[in-house]
Amino acid sequence: MANPTFAANPEATRPSQAFRVPPSSSTLSIDAHLDYRTGQYVILWLDVQRIFEDVHYVKQGSSVVSLMSDQNFRELQPPRIPYRPGVVFDVVLRDPVHESLPEKQIDPSFVDTKVLQGLETGNDTSADRVLNDLQSTLRHLPECLTSIRDLLQVLAEDMHALSDQFCDTTAAKPRVEPMDFPEIRDLVFQNLDRKDFVTCARLNKAWRSWTASMIWESVDICGTRRLNPSVSALQHNGHLVKSFEMYT
Structure with missing residues (x-):
């Protein structure tokens, strides 16, 4: 058109x-x-x-x-x-x-x-x-809604239970690092010197605790003040010191 x-x-x-x-x-x-x-x-x-x-x-x-x-x-x-x-x-x-x-x-x-x-x-x-059929349907509507609500409640509980089971099976486990084993640390430390230990101690608390005994095992004091450890550091780590030498 x-x-x-x-x-x-x-x-x-x-x-x-x-x-x-x-x-x-x-x-x-x-x-x-x-x-x-x-x-x-x-x-x-x-x-x-x-x-x-x-x-x-x-x-x-x-x-x-x-x-x-x-x-x-x-x-x-x-x-x-x-x-x-x-x-x-x-x-x-x-x-x-x-x-x-x-x-x-x-x-x-x-x-x-x-x-x-x-x-x-x-x-x-x-x-x-038609009106009678509609009225009959409306009379049963509350019962249908109640059944639907109950069914949804059951489904919600089942989903919650499945979610809990899934979370239990997929929960993150503590991660184990190779350096957590003393035997491996000993093998690594055999190849490090005191300067390496100081560098490792700056990485984090774990490395600082592992290397503290090696760093403070022997303390040398010389005439150059800036090269000597501080008094507070000596007080904090004094229990680790096994030998102490002074140079002029």
């Missing part, structure tokens, strides 16, 4: 759709709006609701006019119905007896035609059957 040709200002010359409430033959017109994305005129459902406060749905002849939807069958926003030139839409108002039914427009693909006819003619046997 070829796209319609619009004036420079299509909103200024937009058409209108005629509506009536049967059995009355008098009509009211509602201005259409141009959907610039599709190039089609549409009637906003909100405009219909402003004019017909109790509108339930509209139809053309015996066919219900559905709200427009996208390719994924989601209703377009804001809700709208297609504009159909030269057609008078019949407005079906809500019946107070069935006001518990959804206020949105009824889609004929989801509602039995006999139900619609019952709502329009007052022969509401089919509609009552």
Whole structure:
């Protein structure tokens, strides 16, 4: 179908759709709006609701006019119905007896035609059957929700137990380093001199404790003060000193 040709200002010359409430033959017109994305005129459902406060749905002849939807069958926003030139839409108002039914427009693909006819003619046997089924379902809904809640609780407890088991089996174990073994340390220390021990002592507390006895085993004091250990260091490590020599 070829796209319609619009004036420079299509909103200024937009058409209108005629509506009536049967059995009355008098009509009211509602201005259409141009959907610039599709190039089609549409009637906003909100405009219909402003004019017909109790509108339930509209139809053309015996066919219900559905709200427009996208390719994924989601209703377009804001809700709208297609504009159909030269057609008078019949407005079906809500019946107070069935006001518990959804206020949105009824889609004929989801509602039995006999139900619609019952709502329009007052022969509401089919509609009552649907309402009774709905009420029966709603009565059992709390029980279903309770069962679902209990099931979720059981699943949550099972997941918690599995999580605890997984954490127990994957808990990090203390890491053992080769230098934690005295035999290996002795083999390494055999190849180090006092200067190496001093360097190792600066790495961390563990190395400082391992090398302290080798560093302070023998202490030499000379005439150059800056080369001698401090008094506080001697006091702290004096118990490790085995030989003490002084040079001038």
